Amino acid sequence: MTELKSVAVVGLGLMGGSLARDLAAAGVRVLGADLDPDTLRQARSAGVVTGTLDDDASTLAVDAVVLAVPVRRAPELLRRLAPRLAGATLVTDLGSTKRSIVEEAEAGGLGPRFVGSHPIAGDHRSGWAASRTGLYRDASVVLSPAPSTTPEAVARAIDLWTAVGATTEVLDAAEHDRRLAWSSHLPQTVATALAAALADAGVRPADLGPGGRDATRLAGSSPTMWTDIALDNAEAVGAALGRLEMHLAGLRRALNHGDEEKVRAFFERGSDWADG
Amino acid sequence: MTELKSVAVVGLGLMGGSLARDLAAAGVRVLGADLDPDTLRQARSAGVVTGTLDDDASTLAVDAVVLAVPVRRAPELLRRLAPRLAGATLVTDLGSTKRSIVEEAEAGGLGPRFVGSHPIAGDHRSGWAASRTGLYRDASVVLSPAPSTTPEAVARAIDLWTAVGATTEVLDAAEHDRRLAWSSHLPQTVATALAAALADAGVRPADLGPGGRDATRLAGSSPTMWTDIALDNAEAVGAALGRLEMHLAGLRRALNHGDEEKVRAFFERGSDWADG
Numbered sequence: 076m077t078e079l080k081s082v083a084v085v086g087l088g089l090m091g092g093s094l095a096r097d098l099a100a101a102g103v104r105v106l107g108a109d110l111d112p113d114t115l116r117q118a119r120s121a122g123v124v125t126g127t128l129d130d131d132a133s134t135l136a137v138d139a140v141v142l143a144v145p146v147r148r149a150p151e152l153l154r155r156l157a158p159r160l161a162g163a164t165l166v167t168d169l170g171s172t173k174r175s176i177v178e179e180a181e182a183g184g185l186g187p188r189f190v191g192s193h194p195i196a197g198d199h200r201s202g203w204a205a206s207r208t209g210l211y212r213d214a215s216v217v218l219s220p221a222p223s224t225t226p227e228a229v230a231r232a233i234d235l236w237t238a239v240g241a242t243t244e245v246l247d248a249a250e251h252d253r254r255l256a257w258s259s260h261l262p263q264t265v266a267t268a269l270a271a272a273l274a275d276a277g278v279r280p281a282d283l284g285p286g287g288r289d290a291t292r293l294a295g296s297s298p299t300m301w302t303d304i305a306l307d308n309a310e311a312v313g314a315a316l317g318r319l320e321m322h323l324a325g326l327r328r329a330l331n332h333g334d335e336e337k338v339r340a341f342f343e344r345g346s347d348w349a350d351g
Numbered sequence: 352m353t354e355l356k357s358v359a360v361v362g363l364g365l366m367g368g369s370l371a372r373d374l375a376a377a378g379v380r381v382l383g384a385d386l387d388p389d390t391l392r393q394a395r396s397a398g399v400v401t402g403t404l405d406d407d408a409s410t411l412a413v414d415a416v417v418l419a420v421p422v423r424r425a426p427e428l429l430r431r432l433a434p435r436l437a438g439a440t441l442v443t444d445l446g447s448t449k450r451s452i453v454e455e456a457e458a459g460g461l462g463p464r465f466v467g468s469h470p471i472a473g474d475h476r477s478g479w480a481a482s483r484t485g486l487y488r489d490a491s492v493v494l495s496p497a498p499s500t501t502p503e504a505v506a507r508a509i510d511l512w513t514a515v516g517a518t519t520e521v522l523d524a525a526e527h528d529r530r531l532a533w534s535s536h537l538p539q540t541v542a543t544a545l546a547a548a549l550a551d552a553g554v555r556p557a558d559l560g561p562g563g564r565d566a567t568r569l570a571g572s573s574p575t576m577w578t579d580i581a582l583d584n585a586e587a588v589g590a591a592l593g594r595l596e597m598h599l600a601g602l603r604r605a606l607n608h609g610d611e612e613k614v615r616a617f618f619e620r621g622s623d624w625a626d627g
Contacts, residue, residue: 195560199625257552258559262566265545267621268598269538274624275594276533281627283534284471286572289565290538295625296562298618305614309606316603318551320596322544327592330585338581342574345543348550349475349571351557 077238079103079165079231081137083128085152086110087118089197090169091143092206097239099123100208106137114203133158139165139235141192146170147303150179157183165231167192171259171300172307173219173248186223190232191248193217193255194241199295212240219248256311263293263301264316270294353514355379355441355507357413359404361428362386363394365473366445367419368482373515375399376484382413390479410437415511417468418444418452423579426455433459441507443468447535447576448583449495449524462499466508467524469493469531470517475571488516495524532587539569539577540592546570 081104084095088109095105095118107124109115118124128135140156140163142149149168153176160166166189168176173191180189196214198205216236220229229245236243246254270291273279283291305312322341329337357380360371364385371381371394383400385391394400404411416432416439418425425444429452436442442465444452449467456465472490474481492512496505509519522530546567549555559567581588598617605613 198561254554254558257549257554258563261548262545262559262563264599264602264617265541266562266566267618268595268602269541270621270624271598271617272537272591272595273533274620276591278530278533279627280625282530283538285474286542286569287534287538289568290542291625292565293562294621296618296622298615298622301618302611302615305602305606305618306609306611309609313603313606315548315552316599316606319544319548320599320603322547323540323592323596323599326540326544326581327589327596330581330589330592333582333585335578335582339574339578341540341547342543342572342577342581344550345546345570346572346574348546349556349567351555 077101077103077234079138079235079238081106082139082141082235083108083135083137084124084141084143085128085156086143087114087124087203087206088143089201089205089210090194091141092118092123092203093208093210094141094143094169094239095123096206096208097211101238103238106135109203117203134161135159135163137163139163139167139231142168142170145300145303146172146176146307149176153179153185154183157185160185164188165190165228165235167232167235169194171255171304173217173251175307177219177221177248181221181223186221187225188228189221190224190228191219192232192236193219193251194236195259196241199293201297201300209240211236214241216241216243217251218243218245219251220245252308253311256308256315260304260308260312261315261319263296264305264312265319266291266293267301353377353379353510355414355511355514357382358415358417358511359384359411359413360400360417360419361404361432362419363390363400363479363482364419365477365481365486366470367417368394368399368479369484369486370417370419370445370515371399372482372484373487377514379514382411385479393479409435411435411439413439415439415441415443415507418446421576421579422446422448422452422583425452429455429461430459433461436461440464441466441504441511443508443511445470447531447580449493449527451583453495453497453524457497457499462497463501464504465497466500466504467495468508468512469495469527470512471535472517475569477573477576485516487512490517492517492519493527494519494521495527496521528584529587532584532591536580536584536588537591537595539572540581540588541595542567542569543577
């Protein structure tokens, strides 16, 4: 059970749509907004969303507002919505990077009520059609407060995520972005680069075995979402890419020299990591 | 139903063990050999293997011999077994590279009866414990004949694989190795390099979301097997790695310059490929 009676979800794609479904199922009144009128219609006719932001008065009559839009659109959206958020005791987002949105919230005076959220959930599909109940069950959600966020706002964010079955962990926004450059943004960029190389060679997805399909699955992710994430976290992602290139170039040289020990050490390193 | 009455499987790991299980289930008498006496014991006590190669006389009394050992051990094993193979009408292997084993078979006089096999099946696990029935059901198997292979030997290889539910495609060994450098060896080396970079950054497998777990799954593959494959196909793998590094470096530069169009084009390229 959540103490939140009403939540506005802005952006009804995979992440926002799934959250809206779970909140509605938990008895929360959900207002929705989406750039795509069809998406909004579908969310309403599914009974998930019972009102739109535009239907409302100048102040949004909701307990919480969730921004579920690509990370580089979120700061501007937050600026635009800020004057209408007087009633909300929690403002959060679902972005995969946290530093810029937390900075924007603090700078725009929303700091006390703002807690950034990054749910480690979802997959390579996108849009309302991919949204589903239960996406956040047992998922881990990173919460990044702003410098002036109140303990009450953090408690409310924990309440929101607990209501949909997730567990939460509080982490500084900048540290979050550094960590995620490795654990999330690097795997995504690698899968995309692998897909691009395979495209160059005329290899299609159907030509791959099960392992190759796993390794390239993320390549199907939303280009819009990932263009935003990569640019928003460019420095840390660039550093991670450089490290990866070093390992690839090292293997290429070892193969070129027929250096069995180095080739073996390369594969053992990966295998040891996988074994924990 | 297969016309093969008896098959010797040398090496009872994931690939050889799974083939032995399916052949035994199809009523074929299976002789087995493995460097690890425990593995051989388990395969016998499971009723899969009913005899060993050492039990037999100087000529192996089997219709077919399958080498299921790491690719760089296969040529030497083939040389060693050649004098005992007079009775076999089919000699094949399960290696992920085909050029060196086919060359060895031809040079050693086994060409007419040799058909290299590469089943596109299996996963990152290895050993008898990972072997299972049904591994080859609906799998695609590449068959690479030697220059002097007879049509009868090819038909027998097709018979063998059809008996365990796989489909076959005939492909020249050198062309096979060039193609697989992209579709299999590149995804494997990328997953391993990604794991090594994550290890450098202190990121553990448990820190990853579902996408990162997919992208790194292959890193757990057998280092012995992959050291062999990479060295045996070094030139083609090196070329594929170079291409991948180009894409990664291109993204890194685009991020460094904040070049949104290039970053977007990168992610769109991967997404288009995934969409077929």
